[in-house]
Amino acid sequence: xxxxxxxxxxxxxxxxxxxxxxxxxxxxxxxxxxxxxxxxxxxxxxxxxxxxxxxxxxxxxxxxxxxxxxxxxxxxxxxxxxxxxxxxxxxxxxxxxxxxxxxxxxxxxxxxxxxxxxxxxxxxxxxxxxxxxxxxxxxxxxxxxxxxxxxxxxxxxxxxxxxxxxxxxxxxxxxxxxxxxxxxxxxxxxxxxxxxxxxxxxxxxxxxxxxxxxxxxxxxxxxxxxxxxxxxxxxxxxxxxxxxxxxxxxxxxxxxxxxxxxxxxxxxxxxxxxxxxxxxxxxxxxxxxxxxxxxxxxxxxxxxxxxxxxxxxxxxxxxxxxxxxxxxxx
Amino acid sequence: xxxxxxxxxxxxxxxxxxxxxxxxxxxxxxxxxxxxxxxxxxxxxxxxxxxxxxxxxxxxxxxxxxxxxxxxxxxxxxxxxxxxxxxxxxxxxxxxxxxxxxxxxxxxxxxxxxxxxxxxxxxxxxxxxxxxxxxxxxxxxxxxxxxxxxxxxxxxxxxxxxxxxxxxxxxxxxxxxxxxxxxxxxxxxxxxxxxxxxxxxxxxxxxxxxxxxxxxxxxxxxxxxxxxxxxxxxxxxxxxxxxxxxxxxxxxxxxxxxxxxxxxxxxxxxxxxxxxxxxxxxxxxxxxxxxxxxxxxxxxxxxxxxxxxxxxxxxxxxxxxxxxxxxxxxxxxxxxxxxxxxxxxxxxxxxxxxxxxxxxxxxxxxxxxxxxxxx
Numbered sequence: 210x211x212x213x214x215x216x217x218x219x220x221x222x223x224x225x226x227x228x229x230x231x232x233x234x235x236x237x238x239x240x241x242x243x244x245x246x247x248x249x250x251x252x253x254x255x256x257x258x259x260x261x262x263x264x265x266x267x268x269x270x271x272x273x274x275x276x277x278x279x280x281x282x283x284x285x286x287x288x289x290x291x292x293x294x295x296x297x298x299x300x301x302x303x304x305x306x307x308x309x310x311x312x313x314x315x316x317x318x319x320x321x322x323x324x325x326x327x328x329x330x331x332x333x334x335x336x337x338x339x340x341x342x343x344x345x346x347x348x349x350x351x352x353x354x355x356x357x358x359x360x361x362x363x364x365x366x367x368x369x370x371x372x373x374x375x376x377x378x379x380x381x382x383x384x385x386x387x388x389x390x391x392x393x394x395x396x397x398x399x400x401x402x403x404x405x406x407x408x409x410x411x412x413x414x415x416x417x418x419x420x421x422x423x424x425x426x427x428x429x430x431x432x433x434x435x436x437x438x439x440x441x442x443x444x445x446x447x448x449x450x451x452x453x454x455x456x457x458x459x460x461x462x463x464x465x466x467x468x469x470x471x472x473x474x475x476x477x478x479x480x481x482x483x484x485x486x487x488x489x490x491x492x493x494x495x496x497x498x499x500x501x502x503x504x505x506x507x508x509x510x511x512x513x514x515x516x517x518x519x520x521x522x523x524x525x526x527x528x529x530x531x532x533x534x535x536x537x538x539x
Numbered sequence: 540x541x542x543x544x545x546x547x548x549x550x551x552x553x554x555x556x557x558x559x560x561x562x563x564x565x566x567x568x569x570x571x572x573x574x575x576x577x578x579x580x581x582x583x584x585x586x587x588x589x590x591x592x593x594x595x596x597x598x599x600x601x602x603x604x605x606x607x608x609x610x611x612x613x614x615x616x617x618x619x620x621x622x623x624x625x626x627x628x629x630x631x632x633x634x635x636x637x638x639x640x641x642x643x644x645x646x647x648x649x650x651x652x653x654x655x656x657x658x659x660x661x662x663x664x665x666x667x668x669x670x671x672x673x674x675x676x677x678x679x680x681x682x683x684x685x686x687x688x689x690x691x692x693x694x695x696x697x698x699x700x701x702x703x704x705x706x707x708x709x710x711x712x713x714x715x716x717x718x719x720x721x722x723x724x725x726x727x728x729x730x731x732x733x734x735x736x737x738x739x740x741x742x743x744x745x746x747x748x749x750x751x752x753x754x755x756x757x758x759x760x761x762x763x764x765x766x767x768x769x770x771x772x773x774x775x776x777x778x779x780x781x782x783x784x785x786x787x788x789x790x791x792x793x794x795x796x797x798x799x800x801x802x803x804x805x806x807x808x809x810x811x812x813x814x815x816x817x818x819x820x821x822x823x824x825x826x827x828x829x830x831x832x833x834x835x836x837x838x839x840x841x842x843x844x845x846x847x848x849x850x851x852x853x854x855x856x857x858x859x860x861x862x863x864x865x866x867x868x869x870x871x872x873x874x875x876x877x878x879x880x881x882x883x884x885x886x887x888x889x890x891x892x893x894x895x896x897x898x899x900x901x902x903x904x905x906x907x908x909x910x911x912x913x914x
Binding site for chain 2: 303304310312313315316319444511517518519520521522523524526529530
């Protein structure tokens with residue numbers, strides 16, 4: 210048993226060595242020792258398994274040359290390593306949508322947003338707050354109404370959402386947006402798609418109103434903005450992305466040069482509103498207008514707002530889902 | 540097609556109308572669809588076995604048709620129109636022996652259909668309004684239970700359809716003398732006895748005993764703050780698994796009504812829950828588009844399968860879930876073992892190296908966690 214082991218392993222090594230030597234011999238035989246050939250040799254030498262080393266070349270000149278090459282390579286700077294970031298190391302999510310998947314295409318084509326995406330309805334948004342809003346929340350709602358076309362701000366007179374919803378549906382509203390306030394600062398948003406659509410509950414943070422923004426442009430005009438949705442890759446991400454897309458009318462006014470961006474990174478959705486201008490074909494200048502805020506999805510409920518008896522399609526369970534730093538849901 | 544359907548040990552119905560079969564031994568999911576193009580009208584609402592030998596599945600769709608799917612052929616064999624889509628979707632489907640089936644719509648129309656009857660039901664019973672669920676007793680196929688919103692549990696004997704065999708009374712008024720609201724979402728028959736356990740939309744679990752003179756629940760237990768949507772009995776009959784709209788699944792002990800433990804992992808509302816008939820496993824499916832199988836003993840996740848549509852209902856085969864792949868797979872593995880025994884040392888060495896190379900990041904993570912736990 211032992212003898213057989215030793216012989217086969219030696220044979221293996223020997224064969225590999227012979228192959229390497231044969232290859233190097235062929236390369237030498239092909240032409241004179243030009244630089245290209247040397248490069249080829251060095252590449253071949255590097256590609257061979259480590260059993261082949263520079264010291265095994267019998268020709269002194271060639272061996273010396275290979276050794277000088279090796280020393281040079283060591284002196285050169287090592288190749289720059291790609292830094293590991295959390296986005297690079299993201300755990301592959303099996304719910305990532307494949308663009309050619311027919312079942313998902315059908316699911317999306319016939320879901321609650323299909324009326325909007327097929328051009329049958331125009332968005333009409335009702336913005337309201339929790340009861341008795343103060344200060345920043347009121348100004349935030351007004352600015353949101355300028356950013357989202359066809360949006361109306363109404364004062365919430367302590368009315369129950371479940372009673373507001375049938376009235377909104379009767380008046381052809383397509384979205385109900387409720388900004389929740391805590392200590393004069395907005396901290397939550399409930400976005401309900403109206404006929405019978407999903408209700409998303411977000412945590413709002415980092416709200417910057419227009420007068421707090423540096424180097425901002427003039428106030429936004431009435432033109433419909435373009436919408437950019439970045440990085441919504443998973444199935445849940447697709448649903449949320451469509452939820453945001455359906456807030457804005459389908460045909461943007463390119464004359465207005467305004468763009469609203471929803472950028473998803475690490476499960477946080479950043480909202481920015483810019484005006485752009487093309488200086489030439491390659492350079493764009495942008496001015497940030499409008500409010501800026503960050504959203505984080507807390508739950509997605511199927512059906513209109515019914516937090517107690519509604520069925521949830523997705524709920525953020527922090528201790529289970531946020532345990533791994535490299536796993537994201539959207 | 541037939542060989543694929545024979546491999547599947549878990550069957551699920553989705554909102555897009557696709558019947559999905561999952562084979563856990565091979566870790567594959569197959570889609571079975573009736574028509575070439577999908578439609579939301581075909582959304583599967585109820586699933587049940589067509590016969591005791593589990594060779595046929597009955598699929599109830601939103602447009603009030605019941606389709607029969609044959610496992611041998613791997614295709615839908617027939618389709619029957621049972622009722623009116625205007626009455627609401629199926630809230631229950633059950634097979635009686637001899638080609639008869641029982642359907643219940645949300646409007647409360649409990650009907651028995653026979654093949655010869657054509658379009659008219661043989662028996663029709665009005666089970667009240669807003670029936671959320673209808674289930675058949677495994678011991679006696681003629682006994683069915685129905686329940687719904689403000690519609691108490693009623694047990695019907697199909698041979699005497701005029702009056703329910705048992706109808707439950709509402710709970711006693713609470714301490715403010717207010718009437719307690721009542722919403723039965725799902726029920727299950729406890730084996731070896733007459734008892735029925737129900738779960739309600741007001742996060743309660745009730746056990747009823749028709750043989751006792753008491754029409755109110757014998758046992759009342761509560762779990763969580765959200766409506767309980769699905770219930771399933773464990774194979775030993777002492778515990779019950781319930782799922783709610785937030786994706787919490789709990790195991791409750793029926794002797795005292797205490798929570799034995801929770802099963803974690805679901806992100807969306809539970810729509811279908813079933814415990815395996817013999818193995819200590821519970822399968823759950825829901826709005827988050829995943830099928831999850833947990834073990835009942837240590838409540839750990841054993842299998843998780845992504846199925847791209849929202850899932851409405853679920854059925855487990857009675858055979859062992861792991862061995863669902865028939866004897867052909869077993870024979871292949873035996874042959875491989877014999878070859879391995881021949882070349883002991885070499886194959887053993889190579890296999891070790893291959894496993895090390897194939898270790899994915901997940902495996903290294905789990906090993907790291909185990910090491911940390913041990914430390």
